[in-house]
Amino acid sequence: EDESASDPTSSDGHPSFGADGGLARPNDQRSITVDEPTGGLTAGLDPVVQETDGTWIAWGDGDADFAVTDDRNCVAVPPDEEAYTLRRLDLSEEAIDAYYYGFSNRVLWPLCHGFPDLLENRPTDFEWYRTVNEQFAEAVGDHADENSVVWLQDYHLALAPRLIQDSIPDGATVAHFWHIPWPIPETFRHCPAGGNLLEGLLGNDLLGFHVGGYADRFVDCVDRFLPAADVDHTRRTIRYDGRTTRVVATPMGVDAEAYDSDARSTDRDRLTALFEEYGIPQGTTLGLGLDRLDYTKGIPERLAALERFFERNPGWRGEFTFVQKATPSRTEIETYQQYGELVRSEVQRINRRFGTADWRPIVYTEDVLPREDLCTLYRHADAMVVSSLVDGMNLVAQEYVAASVDGDGALLLSNRVGAHERLGSHALTIDPADAEGVAAQLEYALSMSAHERQRRLNTLRQRVFSGDIQSWMTTQFDWINRVHDDAGSSDKS
Ligand code: GDG
Numbered sequence: 001e002d003e004s005a006s007d008p009t010s011s012d013g014h015p016s017f018g019a020d021g022g023l024a025r026p027n028d029q030r031s032i033t034v035d036e037p038t039g040g041l042t043a044g045l046d047p048v049v050q051e052t053d054g055t056w057i058a059w060g061d062g063d064a065d066f067a068v069t070d071d072r073n074c075v076a077v078p079p080d081e082e083a084y085t086l087r088r089l090d091l092s093e094e095a096i097d098a099y100y101y102g103f104s105n106r107v108l109w110p111l112c113h114g115f116p117d118l119l120e121n122r123p124t125d126f127e128w129y130r131t132v133n134e135q136f137a138e139a140v141g142d143h144a145d146e147n148s149v150v151w152l153q154d155y156h157l158a159l160a161p162r163l164i165q166d167s168i169p170d171g172a173t174v175a176h177f178w179h180i181p182w183p184i185p186e187t188f189r190h191c192p193a194g195g196n197l198l199e200g201l202l203g204n205d206l207l208g209f210h211v212g213g214y215a216d217r218f219v220d221c222v223d224r225f226l227p228a229a230d231v232d233h234t235r236r237t238i239r240y241d242g243r244t245t246r247v248v249a250t251p252m253g254v255d256a257e258a259y260d261s262d263a264r265s266t267d268r269d270r271l272t273a274l275f276e277e278y279g280i281p282q283g284t285t286l287g288l289g290l291d292r293l294d295y296t297k298g299i300p301e302r303l304a305a306l307e308r309f310f311e312r313n314p315g316w317r318g319e320f321t322f323v324q325k326a327t328p329s330r331t332e333i334e335t336y337q338q339y340g341e342l343v344r345s346e347v348q349r350i351n352r353r354f355g356t357a358d359w360r361p362i363v364y365t366e367d368v369l370p371r372e373d374l375c376t377l378y379r380h381a382d383a384m385v386v387s388s389l390v391d392g393m394n395l396v397a398q399e400y401v402a403a404s405v406d407g408d409g410a411l412l413l414s415n416r417v418g419a420h421e422r423l424g425s426h427a428l429t430i431d432p433a434d435a436e437g438v439a440a441q442l443e444y445a446l447s448m449s450a451h452e453r454q455r456r457l458n459t460l461r462q463r464v465f466s467g468d469i470q471s472w473m474t475t476q477f478d479w480i481n482r483v484h485d486d487a488g489s490s491d492k493s
Contacts, residue, residue, distance in 0.1 A: 044255065044469040048477075050083035055143040057136060059096075060088040072142065087143070089135055098128030100156065101332045107192060108155045112180045113296045113390045116190045118335055126193050130159055133200070137163035146170035149480055152204075154179045159196065162203030165243070173484040175206035177476070179252070180392040181418075182214040185224045198226050202240045205483040208476065210393040210418035212249040219247055246483050250475045251422060252393050253468040256461075259402035262371060263379040270376045278363045280321045285446060287322035288381035290374075290396050291388075292329045293366070295339045298387040298414065298432040299326060303346045303362070305387070305430075305438030310354045310361055312439055318359045320446065322385075323377060325365050378403035383445040385412045386419075387432035393418035397427070401464045407454040410445035412438065422467060426459040 049056050056077070073090055076082035091099065102125030110118035137160050140150055150164055150172050157176070165171040188194055198221060201207055209215045215236055222238050223231045230239035236247040275282050287306075291297040306322055326343060330336045347364040354361045369377070378384070384400040394417040401411060401423070413420055413427035420429070428441045 044473055055085045055087055057087045057139050059091050095128055098125045099132040103129035104156045105330050111191050112183050114183055114187055116187055121192045133159035136160045137167050140164050141167040144172050148172040150174045152176040159200035162200045165203045174204050175480045176204045177208040182218045184217055185221050188221045198222055202245050204245050205487050206479050207245055207247045208250045210251050211421050215247045215249045248479055252472045254395050254398045256402040256465045256468040259399050262375040263403035263405045266376040266379055271380050285320045285382045287383045288377055289324045289385050293326040293340050296388055296390050298389045299343050300346055301432045302385055302387040304435040307350050308435045308439035309442050317354055323363045328366055375403050383410045386414055388414050388417045389432055391417035398464045401460045404457055407457045412441050422463050423460055426456045
């Protein structure tokens with residue numbers, strides 16, 4: 001999915017294929033190259049799938065230019081020494097509009113983030129969601145049997161687990177990780193076909209969330225909306241229709257070593273060049289925000305806090321510049337277009353209010369940053385602000401910590417993100433809706449002693465390194481083995 005993997009070269013977060021170089025296929029004169037993903041889930045999964053000799057099933061964008069090895073749209077990865085098979089589901093534009101931009105992102109995304117007012121339930125979107133989930137289940141059925149482990153990612157596949165179990169005699173072991181929050185029952189009750197989604201997800205043997213609160217809310221929703229389910233709140237297990245689903249909280253981390261070493265290898269000259277490019281006076285103090293342009297990320301709230309900060313602190317005018325990098329996403333959806341317009345106009349307004357001939361308080365960019373620039377900004381930002389109104393985990397906060405190799409940064413972290421459970425006690429906690437409070441924390445961040453910065457970062461770094469993407473993967477697979485063994489000894493005996 002586009003936002004959970006940080007590969008700027010691929011639009012959907014999966015290994016991307018270019019049309020030049022690479023391995024020529026006999027039945028297709030085009031050739032392929034594989035771009036290695038730069039981070040996130042894709043980078044974490046790739047080596048795991050390579051070891052398992054498995055099949056990775058993902059949808060393409062319908063007109064992706066890649067060569068296929070057979071009539072199932074399969075390609076070998078890596079092309080020259082096949083370690084696993086990547087199977088692409090080729091969805092029509094209509095399917096993508098209804099499944100991805102429709103039910104997934106006009107219904108499930110706002111609902112799971114607690115914005116039921118933004119829910120748009122268009123007539124055929126759910127049917128397409130079901131159809132695409134069926135396509136995934138069918139594709140899984142081509143490659144899996146009762147001894148297989150199937151691991152599903154995210155909210156686009158809520159119906160697939162049960163469909164997969166139904167399509168494989170004796171069932172496979174099915175695990176699922178849900179990357180976004182789960183809403184409270186009062187919100188979930190607005191979900192069209194909510195019962196079907198719960199039944200679909202209870203096809204899983206294992207269902208993972210980032211934090212315990214989301215897992216508990218899922219169990220609460222099942223308890224309330226599926227009376228036939230047998231729910232154990234303490235163990236977070238649910239018995240439904242002959243199957244037991246174990247619900248767990250397994251917070252996701254980042255590839256901390258990679259951010260650390262990439263940040264160490266950044267060049268100070270690159271920072272100077274970036275300042276020049278962005279028109280930032282050399283030597284000024286740097287603040288940073290980096291998000292997808294999404295209404296969950298609290299960007300206007302952050303701008304309001306910055307405005308308050310400059311009001312309260314005329315001395316920082318000309319001395320502190322905030323770089324806000326925002327990646328446009330889901331721009332087919334009007335709410336996202338309006339959100340983008342709001343953010344851009346607020347930036348302009350604040351810049352007009354405080355800016356001078358040679359300084360703008362906020363440097364706003366929608367460019368995709370190469371990894372090197374990302375790590376340069378992370379390393380040298382004096383304060384990073386993560387002000388999401390709600391966020392499943394938030395990887396950016398953890399990447400910033402991992403890349404702060406000089407021990408001189410400060411993290412302002414919203415108390416409404418999954419990452420706050422791991423980092424909250426040593427970050428500077430903010431309530432994103434309280435502009436005055438965020439401005440005060442920013443003042444504190446910028447005036448903090450070198451000793452306190454170092455001390456806070458040391459603890460943050462320990463947490464980010466000990467809960468990195470590798471340890472998340474290990475925990476996932478430990479749980480999968482456990483439910484696999486349990487299923488073998490009970491359900492499937
Ligand atoms: C969803 C959940 C959960 C961004 N701009 C550039 C770039 N990025 C990368 C970041 C980071 C990723 O995108 C964004 O990840 P987040 O976790 O912050 O947010 P979502 O996109 O909303 O992700 C979230 C996540 O899934 C995982 O479960 O944490 O709660 O909403 O990796 O670095 N990377 C590069 N250039 C950019 O310009 N190279």
